[in-house]
Amino acid sequence: MTSDELTPTEQMVLAHVKSGSAFQLLQLLAEEDSAVQEEIADKSFSLGLRVAGGMQRSIKVVNGRISPVDNSVSGSGVIFRFPTYSQLNNLLSGRKSRMIPIIKTFKAGGIISSFKSLTSRIPVYMNAEGTFLEDNFTFITRLLICAALRGIKEVAENDPYVSDRVAGIPDGIIALHVEGCSELEARIKKHGGSFTVLTGRDETIPNAALTFNSPETAYNLFTGKINAVVALGTSDVKIRGRIPMIQGLFPILDRLSFYMAIK
Amino acid sequence: MTEEYKFDNSVELFKRAVEVIPGGIYGSKAPGFVIPGSYPYYFKKGKGCRLWDADGNEYIDYLCGYGSQILGYGYDEVDNAAAEAMRAGDLLNGPQPEMVELAETLTKQIDGMDWAVFAKNGTDTTSLAVSMARVHTGKKKIIMARGAYHGAANWCSTNVFPELDDRKDVLSFTYNNLEELCSLFAKHRGEIAAIILTPYHHPAFGPQIMPAEGFYERVKNLTKAEGALFIMDDIRCNFRLSLAGSHSYFGVEPDLITMGKSIANGQPISVLMGTDNLKSTAGSFFITGTFWMSGVPFTASLITLKIMQEVNLIEHLNRIGGMLKNGIRSAAADAGFKAEITGAAAIPFLTFENDPDLYINQVFCSEMTKRGIYLHPHHNWFISYAHKDEDIEKTLETAREAFKLTAAKLG
Incomplete structure (x- = not known):
């Protein structure tokens, strides 16, 4: 499309x-x-x-x-x-x-x-491949995570298709962690109808957390190489805390995928 | 230390499922509703209060098929009667005599109800009740408590898509907030068909809330003044508070009641009951489904209702549920946690002080489940007649270990 x-x-x-x-x-x-x-x-x-x-x-x-x-x-x-x-x-x-x-x-x-x-x-x-991807793997994964969070923010704040869903997401902070790779931590904060992407480490306990078992899992998920539903079911991606906050992101992610596929 | 369960077969089945079933497992049974990695997804058999998953792990189960197994899995007297009915021929060209007998039994047993129509699931009956209320009153708006679950139909479920506008006439209020409720009735005067409430507020992901003093009285006054109906959704609490209906436990008089889950100890049947003045409205509806008059569940329900009376079910559930509540609180305190167990004794839910996001709950319930005690971290639990003193004792023994592990994990 x-x-x-x-x-x-x-x-x-x-x-x-x-x-x-x-x-x-x-x-x-x-x-x-x-x-x-x-x-x-x-x-x-x-x-x-x-x-x-x-x-x-x-x-x-x-x-x-x-x-x-x-x-x-x-x-x-x-x-x-x-x-x-x-x-x-x-x-x-x-x-x-x-x-x-x-x-x-x-x-x-x-x-x-x-x-x-x-x-x-x-x-x-x-679009990195080969040696460049290997040499910059952690940073590229960080870019992917932050781009996805920013995309979530933009869809959530602007797309009327998900506005009723967004209204139902509780306020608070969702953190993304990658096990053994603290530099990949990022957060997204919802307050009313606004979302804020926060990069970098933060010691405060988020309301909900999404934890990837490795940088590879995060990379593969955000590049569409693995199925998010399977990753959740196999606990390669763990969810903790106020689960409805994370569940509330799923329809937004579905819409984000729709927009990301536009040529 | 008890050895932790593994869930390899569940995970493999789930991977296969994702290929051919959207989401792998959908709805409230989806892995995301529990804690993936710490819970099984697929089950093979159940007996009494015991459950076996696809990996052969055995559990003392506190979900009871989401409440439907009120006497316990595979209760012989019910299952034998159901099997005999099955062999005699099920799903014939018309209803079997047991349908009449069940309607007669229920109208005698359930306080204030004069008629019954049968369906399969809770959603069937809550949706039917809402439709009947609209037709009877000639009004459209429905009021429900925010966060309450009344089924998977679009008017009340989480299927919030712009294309599905079934929710546009559904208003919500914060449970027990009479000021907010009164404002809704005032703002929409002349438009409200019904209020639908569960006997008490039992949302997922949070403490259970009993009706405040005077809450039901005000609901009655508001509905009467508006000419709206009061629908009690008794699907989940069904027969765990009172055998005469949960409304009887709270001393209230709804116009319509929906029941299901436990009514036939796991056989698929639900029922919408109503007062005499709504009988003609109910009669004007075309109500059917291919399997809605299947005879086996009627037979199972008749036997289940009889056994519930014979065994003095409510007293058993309250005693066993009380044992569990007190024991969990005590075990938690010994490990330095302050546990809150809310809801009725037979339908408890665990939360912890200063843990609104349920982190402690998730670790504790995971540790319990991995050690053979199936506790849902986000949904209320259920006690059945099959839970006996020794099951609670075993549960509490495991809880003491799980609380220590939880304390260690959370630092």
Whole structure:
């Protein structure tokens, strides 16, 4: 299925999922990827995405770090303004896209060039194979986990198809652990209708926990190489705590899979 | 130390199942409702209060087929009668005489009920009750307690899809919150067909809540003023509080009652009962299903109802359930835990102080199950007539070991 076949609402959700995940990944790549680090060294800029009458979000690059900013393009040196979500999706899928770059600084050319360079690093990791995958396995798994959590956040907050389900999920924090690999821990927090992705270790006890028995299990699950239902049944993935919170994620994950499969 | 059970056959069967059955095992029996790795998924046989899984592990069982086995698995007197009825021919062109006899028995036994229609599962009867309430009152809205389980139909289940709008006329309130309930009745005056309640609030994943003083009286006043019906969903508590119906235990007078699970000690049958003034509405409904008049469950139910009276079931369940509750509390305290056991003695549920997310419960119940005492970590337990003093003693002996292991695991 291609994004052209989606309804306008689905186009909107897809744009949130793709842009949210991409910005989340850029944030993490700035911590580990030398090419990204080199690209942003000594640079300070902000680039925004805005859809007419809809979403706006940006990334800020400062002091060698990349930070996603939701709901604001304030301070962006360049803003890509799209007439529709469909056009933003075209850009995010690497297709030809109609948009107007709003230039707010004379350094715009450099910002756009840097942005292209940064985003070109995402597929290097997400499509990694062979030695590169082996050498960067833990980090790639971390990227996959965080991208999935970000995708959950975007679907849960934006897709009316799951809004009744989301309303039924109790508030609290779900932690993702990988046995023997504390650097892979991540959390997602629900409060009312909002979700927040929290990366890194946290000692507070979450309300529910999803624990993978190995980094390989996490990698295989998030790349669709193993069946999530089987992984749960065989206890390769363990669930503990307030189980309805985790069960509440399943329909959101189903929708996320739908969006991730869009070409 | 007791040796831990393994569940290899269950896991292998589950892997095969996933290939051909969506989700492998669906609904409340899905692995995700227990603790995968610590629980069996498939079972081979049961006798009394004992259960054997697909790996041959033996358990003292406190789920009782989700409450249906009130006399115990394979109760000879019931099963022999059912087998004889089966051999005589089942599912004939029309109902067998036992259907009339069962309706007569139930209308005599269940307080305030004048008629009975039979189905298979709880969902059949709760859905029928809701439909009848709507037709009888000419109104659509139904009120239920938030978190209550009334079956797997779309109007009340977790199948929340935008395409299924069956829930749009279902309102919910926090159990025992009379202010919220009164507000619902006030806000939707002239629109409410019925309120459906379980005898007390027995949600999964949380403590069981008894009705507050004055709760039922207010429900009665509200429904009367609105011209709405009061449906009591007695599927789960059925015959574990009172043989005259759980409403009798609480001294309330519903218009419709649904029963099932234990009514035939595991044979598939459920019943919707009602008051005389609703008989013509019930009679106007086309009620049927290919297997709904199968004779065997009627026979099994008649025998089960008779035995429940003969053995003084309620007294037994209360005594044995009380033993279990007190023993678990005491064993927990010895290991430094403060256990709360809520719900009726025959339908208890365990939680721990300062453990709202059930982490302690999950470890403890897993340790028990891996050592041959099947305790569900998220759903209330059930006591049956087959549970005897020695089963409780064995259970408590294992509990003392499991609490020590739980304390060690949780640091």
